Amino acid sequence: MMSDDEIREWLTTEDAEKVEELHRNARMAAESVYGERVFARGLIEISSYCRNNCHYCGLRRDNRNAERYRISHETIWKACDDGYELGLRSFVLQGGEDMWFTDERLAEIVKGIKERHPDVAVTLSVGERPAESYRLWREAGADRYLLRHEAADPLLYSQLHPKEMSYDNRLRCLVDLQRLGYQTGCGFMVGAPRCTIEGYIKDIRLIEKLRPAMVGIGPFIPAAGTPFDKCKAGSADMTLRLLSVIRMTNPHLLLPATTALDTILEDGMERGVMAGANVIMPNITPLTERGKYSIYDNKRITGNDAAETLDVTRQRLEVIGRKLTLSRGDYE
Ligand code: SAH
Ligand code: SF4
Secondary structure: OOOHHHHHHHHHOOOHHHHHHHHHHHHHHHHHHHOOEEEEOEEEEEEOOOOOOOOOOOOOOOOOOOOOOEOOHHHHHHHHHHHHHOOOOEEEEEEOOOOOOOHHHHHHHHHHHHHHOOOOEEEEEOOOOOHHHHHHHHHHOOOEEEOOOEOOOHHHHHHHOOOOOOHHHHHHHHHHHHHOOOEEEEEEEEOOOOOOHHHHHHHHHHHHHHOOOEEEEEEOOOOOOOOOOOOOOOOHHHHHHHHHHHHHHOOOOEOEOOHHHHHHOOOHHHHHHHOOOOEEOOEOOOOOOOOOOOOOOOOOOOOOOHHHHHHHHHHHHHHOOOEEEOOOOOOO
8 A cells, every 4th residue: 555655756746757657557557457458438428417516517507508418218228239239348327417317217228228238337327316226226237336436535525516415425325336236436536626635645545445446537627607617627647647546556446548638638548548547438429419418618529420439549549559448348
């Protein structure tokens, strides 16, 4: 385990060679378990409606300017069918906390995917629900769940969220998900207003304690129409350092190079992988809805269909000696 001092040093050193050493160590740790493989998850953004009001997020309830949509069962199934044809065996359904998607409806959607394609992994990422809902979806066949903890420091958590949201409930959800046998992912934003190095150390300690299968981190990017719309974005450099430090805590982790990183940095995906990431989540949301899921501004959105997106991703990874791998990509 790295000491607090060591983490602080990796995150703050101005010695470029030390930073390169950190990324190299992290990259080798990932290679030691997963070799040249980088796993693809087909991301389907199922709804931009949200009952929550997280201060940082463009989909927050009070953002009048957010475009709202949700996609139907059939459209979700079709996106999975098309992805499956292309070889994808891992799908992520993500959305705001949209209660139109009742427990039963989501269970039906998951069941539908699993009946069509029993060999795929289904990941849900639809926020906080009671343990009973998570149980129902697990029984319907969901394999994984992404729910970032957002901030391990309760004070910072309370500064990023409205009063009605609680740190305790967030953690309760994560513990329930793990208890129910989901491969669970937590994570946080880098450079969100008021976050500090000491806060990141707490995030890393929480990750060590929860032992998740996945960790999602990406830079904070301001979103129009939110209380933080004038704040500055998180830094790519700090995101890359944190990716590496998190990788060093567990070589087995499934660690995505996120779209947010690829949005603030032209070669964010490549740099993320070179810093120890081993998952990419190509957006396969139907083109008619793509672009309306606006969590932050200037999100890198392409008008490419799923096949083109996979091709571009594959080529970009080949250049850095990595192989886009379409299998389920379970925690090994
Ligand atoms: N509603 C679900 C899933 C969608 S939000 C949930 O909240 O879990 C997915 C993630 O997007 C959040 O966990 C948050 O960390 C990230 N996010 C939200 N607003 C962001 C912003 N302005 N910049 C970068 N990431 C953001
Ligand atoms: Fe809703 Fe998730 Fe955005 Fe919070 S981060 S407002 S829960 S979509």
